[in-house]
Amino acid sequence: MSRARTARMRRIPLNAAAVLTVLVCLFPVYWMISTAFKPSRDIQSTHPRLVPHTWTLDHFRTAVQADGFGLFWRNSVLVTVSSILLALIVALASAYAVARLRWKGRRQFMLMVFIAQMAPWESLIIPIYIISRDTDMLDRLPTLTLVYFMVTLPFSVIVLRGFIGTIPPELEEAAQVDGCTRTGAFRKVALPLLAPGLMATSLFGFITAWNEFAYANFLIIKHQDSRTLPVWLSSFQNTFGTDWGATMAASTLFALPALVVFLLLQRHVTSGFAAGAVKG
Amino acid sequence: MSVIRERTAPPSPLRRAAPGTSGPPPRPRSGEPRGVWPYALIAPAVGGMLYLLLYPLLRAVLISLQDFRLRQLITGDAEFVGLRNYRTLLSDPRFWEVVRRTFLFMAVNVVLIMVIATLVALMTERLGRFGRTMVLSSLVLAWAMPVIAATTVFQWLFHSEFGIVNHLLTGAGFSSFDRYPWFAHGTAAFAILVLLVVWQSVPFAAVTVYSALTTVPAELYESARLDGASAARIFRSVTLPVLRPIFLLVFSLEVIWTFKAFVQIWVMTRGGPGDATTILPVYAVQTALAGQRYDLGSAASMVTVVLMSGVLVLYFRQMLRQEDEIR
Numbered sequence: 001m002s003r004a005r006t007a008r009m010r011r012i013p014l015n016a017a018a019v020l021t022v023l024v025c026l027f028p029v030y031w032m033i034s035t036a037f038k039p040s041r042d043i044q045s046t047h048p049r050l051v052p053h054t055w056t057l058d059h060f061r062t063a064v065q066a067d068g069f070g071l072f073w074r075n076s077v078l079v080t081v082s083s084i085l086l087a088l089i090v091a092l093a094s095a096y097a098v099a100r101l102r103w104k105g106r107r108q109f110m111l112m113v114f115i116a117q118m119a120p121w122e123s124l125i126i127p128i129y130i131i132s133r134d135t136d137m138l139d140r141l142p143t144l145t146l147v148y149f150m151v152t153l154p155f156s157v158i159v160l161r162g163f164i165g166t167i168p169p170e171l172e173e174a175a176q177v178d179g180c181t182r183t184g185a186f187r188k189v190a191l192p193l194l195a196p197g198l199m200a201t202s203l204f205g206f207i208t209a210w211n212e213f214a215y216a217n218f219l220i221i222k223h224q225d226s227r228t229l230p231v232w233l234s235s236f237q238n239t240f241g242t243d244w245g246a247t248m249a250a251s252t253l254f255a256l257p258a259l260v261v262f263l264l265l266q267r268h269v270t271s272g273f274a275a276g277a278v279k280g
Numbered sequence: 281m282s283v284i285r286e287r288t289a290p291p292s293p294l295r296r297a298a299p300g301t302s303g304p305p306p307r308p309r310s311g312e313p314r315g316v317w318p319y320a321l322i323a324p325a326v327g328g329m330l331y332l333l334l335y336p337l338l339r340a341v342l343i344s345l346q347d348f349r350l351r352q353l354i355t356g357d358a359e360f361v362g363l364r365n366y367r368t369l370l371s372d373p374r375f376w377e378v379v380r381r382t383f384l385f386m387a388v389n390v391v392l393i394m395v396i397a398t399l400v401a402l403m404t405e406r407l408g409r410f411g412r413t414m415v416l417s418s419l420v421l422a423w424a425m426p427v428i429a430a431t432t433v434f435q436w437l438f439h440s441e442f443g444i445v446n447h448l449l450t451g452a453g454f455s456s457f458d459r460y461p462w463f464a465h466g467t468a469a470f471a472i473l474v475l476l477v478v479w480q481s482v483p484f485a486a487v488t489v490y491s492a493l494t495t496v497p498a499e500l501y502e503s504a505r506l507d508g509a510s511a512a513r514i515f516r517s518v519t520l521p522v523l524r525p526i527f528l529l530v531f532s533l534e535v536i537w538t539f540k541a542f543v544q545i546w547v548m549t550r551g552g553p554g555d556a557t558t559i560l561p562v563y564a565v566q567t568a569l570a571g572q573r574y575d576l577g578s579a580a581s582m583v584t585v586v587l588m589s590g591v592l593v594l595y596f597r598q599m600l601r602q603e604d605e606i607r
Contacts, residue, residue: 031433035436048447090324090325101317120581125568130339153325230427
């Protein structure tokens with residue numbers, strides 16, 4: 001009895017720390033969403049309330065009815081999905097070559113990937129702007145797709161290589177003995193085991209592409225219809241001045257897909273990282 | 281640099297073989313397939329890196345050696361001026377101030393991120409099932425918050441008039457925070473940006489370190505405990521060695537990410553007030569776009585690249601040693 005109690009007492013600081021962590025993580029997210037539902041007079045009050053006592057959808061209406069909202073959503077989804085797919089396919093091929101095959105220059109290739117991982121993307125805006133202009137790719141979504149593909153590629157190769165390394169090659173060899181081709185063995189045996197790794201990589205690609213601001217801001221200039229959501233959001237604040245309710249509603253609508261995707265995939269993210277870390 | 285150039289030479293003739301994968305059929309079962317296959321598999325990645333990374337980088341180097349302003353951007357006939365831009369840059373005390381601030385920003389952020397993330401990871405591991413799910417879910421939610429959205433929200437949290445932070449601080453008795461204009465004071469704006477970056481970065485680091493912790497075999501802990509080792513000793517002798525590779529990975533990624541923190545600063549303060557939150561990437565973009573000195577901006581970017589490589593040499597050496605251990 002008393003032993004159980006001291007054990008429980010000992011857990012108090014631990015649980016307090018856990019509660020604090022949860023609060024610190026969630027408060028900004030909560031504050032964004034709750035502000036978006038508050039009527040303007042409650043937002044611009046010197047006594048902000050933790051829980052809105054009247055709810056309104058006005059700010060969401062303002063945000064959705066703003067110019068080009070649907071279009072920018074479509075642009076963001078298009079760019080994000082295509083860059084993720086491209087990065088997955090290309091990275092999977094490289095990761096397989098590095099983890100499974102012996103060839104000259106393998107180490108140098110990985111070194112190159114690690115160097116590319118720390119590529120100074122913010123420093124390359126001007127040359128990429130000039131190159132896109134000269135090849136008539138300025139103001140076009142495929143340009144953004146290619147850039148985001150390249151930003152996510154090195155990380156994807158590193159993670160997938162780690163995952164492929166954790167799958168015993170004997171599994172594939174057994175399938176090959178049973179009459180599968182090398183590609184067939186990989187598809188039927190290794191690919192399902194790679195699911196968490198693919199999930200983790202596409203999540204990383206999703207964050208990168210969905211979030212990216214600098215390139216979307218500086219490469220899409222004349223053709224405003226090709227803008228993406230982050231740029232729209234940052235300009236939103238200028239358009240609506242001090243309308244914090246509408247700004248927070250717009251932020252919520254922009255953040256929501258990311259929050260939902262992450263929550264749904266949470267288990268896979270953490271278990272994916274765990275598996276990758278074993279022999280990472 | 282020399283490494284990249286060495287590597288990029290051989291695969292280029294193989295790039296043609298890549299898309300259709302029409303190379304020679306693989307020789308199944310006879311051990312490792314040799315020949316063109318591995319190179320065909322990496323060809324798209326190498327091609328991407330050459331065209332989308334190395335080529336722009338070389339262009340940036342060229343621009344930094346030219347007299348390149350708005351007129352040259354339009355006409356395209358820039359003139360080489362040797363190292364003049366670098367001389368201009370390196371003799372500017374303001375630039376050195378920015379370099380110093382960049383390192384300060386990076387160091388403060390990375391130390392805070394690593395310490396907090398490790399503590400959170402250790403805590404999460406000790407929690408019960410319910411607590412662990414709660415903590416992991418909220419970490420993931422904070423992590424999922426898009427940078428622009430988080431930046432906007434932090435601006436709102438620290439709003440001088442209607443911000444909740446000022447309200448809470450005033451309510452707690454710090455009346456000097458009544459309508460305190462956070463973004464008008466250099467140190468305060470800097471602190472908010474650190475807070476924002478740490479808030480955004482801890483989740484990834486904590487989840488990764490936690491994942492690594494779960495892979496430590498329980499028997500190792502048990503035998504250490506049987507041997508009478510203290511908690512600190514167990515952490516140093518059992519946990520740390522297992523975590524070392526993941527630690528290094530997270531550490532280096534955080535160094536890179538905080539060194540390149542641009543969007544948060546650009547959207548929140550544009551480097552202000554004055555120069556208080558201007559770090560190298562912001563300085564480069566300011567110089568290039570606001571001042572239309574593309575040459576000076578590129579030179580600043582190249583200096584950034586060199587400085588960052590210096591920071592990461594240690595990491596690469598470690599990484600290569602590990603590669604050797606695995607093979």
